[in-house]
Amino acid sequence: MSSIKIECVANESYKIGESPVWDEKENSLLYVDITGKKVCRWNSLTNQVQAVSVDAPVSSVALRKSGDYVITLGTRFAALKWKDQLVTNIIHIDKDKPNNRFNDGKVDPAGRYFAGTMAEEIRPAVLERHQGSLYTLLADLSVVKHFDHVDISNGLDWSLDHKTFFYIDSLSYSVDAFDYDLQTGKIGNRRSIYKLEKEESIPDGMCIDTEGKLWVACYDGGRVIRLDPETGKRIQTVKLPVDKTTSCCFGGKDYSEMYVTSASEGMDKDWLSRQPQAGGVFKITGLGVKGIPPYPFAG
Numbered sequence: 001m002s003s004i005k006i007e008c009v010a011n012e013s014y015k016i017g018e019s020p021v022w023d024e025k026e027n028s029l030l031y032v033d034i035t036g037k038k039v040c041r042w043n044s045l046t047n048q049v050q051a052v053s054v055d056a057p058v059s060s061v062a063l064r065k066s067g068d069y070v071i072t073l074g075t076r077f078a079a080l081k082w083k084d085q086l087v088t089n090i091i092h093i094d095k096d097k098p099n100n101r102f103n104d105g106k107v108d109p110a111g112r113y114f115a116g117t118m119a120e121e122i123r124p125a126v127l128e129r130h131q132g133s134l135y136t137l138l139a140d141l142s143v144v145k146h147f148d149h150v151d152i153s154n155g156l157d158w159s160l161d162h163k164t165f166f167y168i169d170s171l172s173y174s175v176d177a178f179d180y181d182l183q184t185g186k187i188g189n190r191r192s193i194y195k196l197e198k199e200e201s202i203p204d205g206m207c208i209d210t211e212g213k214l215w216v217a218c219y220d221g222g223r224v225i226r227l228d229p230e231t232g233k234r235i236q237t238v239k240l241p242v243d244k245t246t247s248c249c250f251g252g253k254d255y256s257e258m259y260v261t262s263a264s265e266g267m268d269k270d271w272l273s274r275q276p277q278a279g280g281v282f283k284i285t286g287l288g289v290k291g292i293p294p295y296p297f298a299g
């Protein structure tokens with residue numbers, strides 16, 4: 001039995017840390033601070049954090065085949081050239097919804113960038129409902145809309161055989177699955193595979209491991225949970241020293257470490273003083289399970 005160790009690697013009190021992605025080439029963890037409007041990169045060799053400030057809430061970051069990164073920024077997909085700190089717009093969506101912003105996003109095994117939107121929050125989990133949609137940015141830089149009526153578009157990943165797409169609309173308190181067609185990028189046959197229990201609170205970001213099990217960060221639940229999508233059962237709970245755990249990914253050597261982002265926004269002084277690492281980024285070792293490398297955007 002391995003023993004689990006949890007360490008805070010970046011304790012910078014991010015407002016909403018999100019979208020952790022391992023960048024193997026840079027030995028670094030990429031992530032964003034959504035309302036802090038920055039894309040960050042923690043170097044695992046030097047322990048240093050670099051950040052690029054942007055002009056709007058930035059909700060996800062992805063690797064790009066041609067090098068550099070792609071981000072979801074406000075209601076735009078945009079390109080980010082890290083060295084030049086240069087952001088260029090790719091395409092604008094939800095133009096009829098000025099109060100919307102993108103939220104979580106991830107690249108599929110064929111290099112398509114999936115990301116969904118939501119209305120701007122009044123406070124955590126309080127917002128105008130049904131305003132979001134789920135989109136895909138294709139390699140030719142065109143966009144496809146899959147569905148609307150989303151509350152808080154959040155965690156997403158694909159099964160190891162690429163035949164299932166997993167998705168979380170946070171306020172449904174459910175982890176859902178769709179049939180996935182990798183050839184076309186189309187989804188269908190939505191069903192719920194897990195309903196969160198009360199103390200697990202709100203499902204947020206998610207990732208898959210090499211055994212095909214899902215890891216879901218529980219916002220206000222202070223934990224990540226491991227789910228078996230075949231049986232619909234929770235098989236493990238790992239608690240963290242902060243309540244607002246937002247997302248998770250695997251990284252490090254052989255993708256054997258798990259990284260978890262967290263938020264501090266919406267916590268009062270008292271709450272923050274009890275959880276001084278709120279908004280930090282955590283590394284979990286000793287889980288005894290590995291993840292898979294992130295897919296780069298093909299465009």
Ligand SMILES: O=C(O)[C@H](O)[C@@H](O)[C@H](O)[C@H](O)CO
Nearest residue numbers: 103124125170202204219246
């Ligand atoms: O991290 C995210 O995905 C959202 O941007 C957050 O705002 C939380 O999910 C939300 O507040 C909890 O429901």
Ligand SMILES: [Zn+2]
Nearest residue numbers: 104154204205
């Ligand atoms: Zn999220």
